[in-house]
Amino acid sequence: MRKILILTVLSLLHSEVYSAKILAWTFFPSISHQMVFRPIWKELSLRGHEVTVVTPDPLNDPTLTNLTEIDMKVAYQVWKEIDISNFRRELMTVFEIENRFRRMHERIIHIMNETEEIQEILRKPENHFDLILIEALSPILYGLQHKFKAPLISVCSLGNSQYLTHLLGNSMHPALYSDILTGMFGKLNFMEKIENTYFILGSYLLNKLFIYPNADRIARSYFGQDMPYIEDVVKNTSLMFANVNPIFSDHRPLVLNIMEFSKVHFVERKPLEKVRILALPCEIIRQF
Ligand SMILES: *[C@@H]1O[C@H](CO)[C@@H](O)[C@H](O)[C@H]1NC(C)=O
Ligand SMILES: *[C@@H]1O[C@H](CO)[C@@H](O)[C@H](O)[C@H]1NC(C)=O
Numbered sequence: 679m680r681k682i683l684i685l686t687v688l689s690l691l692h693s694e695v696y697s698a699k700i701l702a703w704t705f706f707p708s709i710s711h712q713m714v715f716r717p718i719w720k721e722l723s724l725r726g727h728e729v730t731v732v733t734p735d736p737l738n739d740p741t742l743t744n745l746t747e748i749d750m751k752v753a754y755q756v757w758k759e760i761d762i763s764n765f766r767r768e769l770m771t772v773f774e775i776e777n778r779f780r781r782m783h784e785r786i787i788h789i790m791n792e793t794e795e796i797q798e799i800l801r802k803p804e805n806h807f808d809l810i811l812i813e814a815l816s817p818i819l820y821g822l823q824h825k826f827k828a829p830l831i832s833v834c835s836l837g838n839s840q841y842l843t844h845l846l847g848n849s850m851h852p853a854l855y856s857d858i859l860t861g862m863f864g865k866l867n868f869m870e871k872i873e874n875t876y877f878i879l880g881s882y883l884l885n886k887l888f889i890y891p892n893a894d895r896i897a898r899s900y901f902g903q904d905m906p907y908i909e910d911v912v913k914n915t916s917l918m919f920a921n922v923n924p925i926f927s928d929h930r931p932l933v934l935n936i937m938e939f940s941k942v943h944f945v946e947r948k949p950l951e952k953v954r955i956l957a958l959p960c961e962i963i964r965q966f
């Protein structure tokens with residue numbers, strides 16, 4: 679009897695905690711992208727995980743005690759530095775857009791590195807975090823996986839670029855599936871197939887010969903010169919989540935480590951307030 683009592687007391691004292699230390703790092707200074715990510719950090723923290731987030735759009739909610747946000751609003755300044763007035767498809771080729779995007783991204787990571795809070799994170803030892811979550815579009819941030827020797831999940835606020843999914847083992851036929859940056863959706867007609875193939879080949883060369891070698895050089899300078907080539911680090915991504923609305927998606931084949939999700943940024947629906955509608959006499963209505 680006593681044994682049972684002791685065991686019961688011991689089992690009550692022993693409570694298992696499954697909370698993980700999570701580092702989430704986003705960079706894109708645009709609330710419409712960050713809206714997709716914010717509910718994820720919030721929910722993880724509410725479920726008891728210790729979440730540290732580097733973000734240009736913090737929630738600043740004092741009730742979320744397990745969520746530490748590092749405010750990187752400063753990233754918005756980069757919009758002012760680069761001229762975005764002609765950041766439009768009608769005025770620029772998609773390659774120019776990709777290149778501008780790359781410059782903006784590198785500049786933001788540079789600015790982030792200069793801040794003391796980020797330096798503090800980068801001083802943390804290997805294995806300090808149990809999981810890294812990043813914004814999928816940043817080739818540089820994948821290097822955090824090497825820095826902290828932790829599994830990495832990337833989250834995309836919109837469908838993924840073909841090059842990135844190709845690195846994750848998900849190559850798609852350019853005549854069948856459009857790249858998100860082309861702005862084309864659904865079944866492609868003959869001319870669209872040609873345009874898409876041209877874009878995907880061009881984008882492949884741009885990424886392979888320029889964007890990724892550049893990202894590799896920069897990621898090494900932040901996360902260690904001993905890092906494997908950045909494309910190999912990207913290939914090591916454990917999981918990629920892509921925010922895709924199933925109604926507008928053209929249902930592409932995906933490998934098992936790329937998963938689509940949607941609607942996390944929807945706010946809970948509140949019932950409409952009851953409003954008293956005055957019944958207008960038909961005579962008055964007819965006058966209008
Ligand atoms: C914080 O995490 C603990 C467990 O680590 C959990 O019990 C608590 O409810 C969490 N608090 C909030 C506000 O999410
Ligand atoms: C990152 O910031 C630290 C502190 O200011 C600096 O010593 C280091 O050189 C920076 N790294 C790069 C690659 O700029």
Ligand SMILES: *[C@@H]1O[C@H](CO)[C@@H](O)[C@H](O)[C@H]1NC(C)=O
Pocket residue numbers: 824827828829906910911914
């Ligand atoms: C991939 O991840 C595994 C396990 O975390 C690690 O041992 C390996 O070195 C990583 N490889 C690259 C190229 O990052």
